[in-house]
């Protein structure tokens with residue numbers, strides 16, 4: 077069997093906390109601890125979880141936009157974390173990122189042409205007429221026209237801006253794109269267009285996505301596999317269809333059940349998500365989810381469960397096999413809000429076909 081495109085092994089990223097005049101290190105934010113997964117070419121692995129669980133940190137660290145605390149990330153067998161600065165610059169051609177706000181970090185005085193040309197020039201991939209051709213090509217792939225190239229970011233709508241962000245990410249023909257909440261700032265109908273565009277581009281180019289999102293409807297639509305994170309660790313990982321049909325970790329069940337439901341229907345989520353997530357500076361001992369888990373037992377307060385095979389899933393729960401089955405209306409039949417969002421996505425897909 078071929079090696080996976082991306083293999084993340086025990087990735088850890090802790091941020092030092094400094095206090096006082098001397099800025100002494102007094103603790104650490106344990107943003108990501110020991111996460112491992114693989115990603116094949118052309119596949120989409122979604123990372124989901126509540127705000128602050130470490131999704132963005134995981135994505136940014138894999139691309140080494142920030143230095144890891146530990147672990148390895150092998151892209152086509154080469155450890156990204158072991159590359160010299162020059163090797164890393166060259167490797168960036170293979171791995172790109174799409175942000176929620178693609179222009180947040182860019183110079184507003186750059187035209188779209190300059191935005192897209194930058195990575196191509198940086199990697200010495202094109203100049204002169206070839207550069208212009210490549211810019212036109214990726215604009216067209218992202219559903220934009222050549223004349224958009226002379227415009228400035230502020231002249232675009234949110235959806236078009238994201239298309240420019242996608243065109244820039246595609247320019248160097250990367251094998252891996254980390255998409256960090258790429259549609260969460262957009263209107264629902266625009267979200268559908270962008271999600272479908274990402275799927276079409278994947279079919280066309282074979283690019284793999286790490287897709288970071290807190291939006292289960294979008295994840296269900298786009299992901300091949302899903303990793304659920306809680307306080308910096310993966311607590312469940314499964315094929316997307318499997319995870320939504322039969323979530324096994326109590327936290328995953330809570331996330332799915334927490335999607336809004338009308339009170340009038342009398343449907344009450346079986347595993348309401350109660351309480352706040354603990355601080356990433358001091359995760360609870362044992363299973364970090366135990367203070368919020370309705371099924372917690374003594375062992376959960378002291379022993380941290382490892383991610384282990386349970387059926388076709390990987391689940392970090394001591395009692396995954398003995399939890400009561402999830403009621404049908406919570407498991408298979410998603411909330412009306414979620415169902416509506418899925419319909420919009422499917423409809424946009426049909427229209428585009």
Ligand SMILES: Nc1ncnc2c1ncn2[C@@H]1O[C@H](COP(=O)(O)OP(=O)(O)OP(=O)(O)O)[C@@H](O)[C@H]1O
Nearest residue numbers: 091105107125126127128129130131132133134356
């Ligand atoms: N540069 C940093 N310095 C210190 N702590 C950080 C830094 N970046 C992130 N964190 C902390 O790391 C934890 C994980 O944050 P992260 O942004 O990765 O989570 P997230 O799941 O992507 O959340 P969101 O969806 O809100 O972006 C949080 O506790 C956050 O406050």
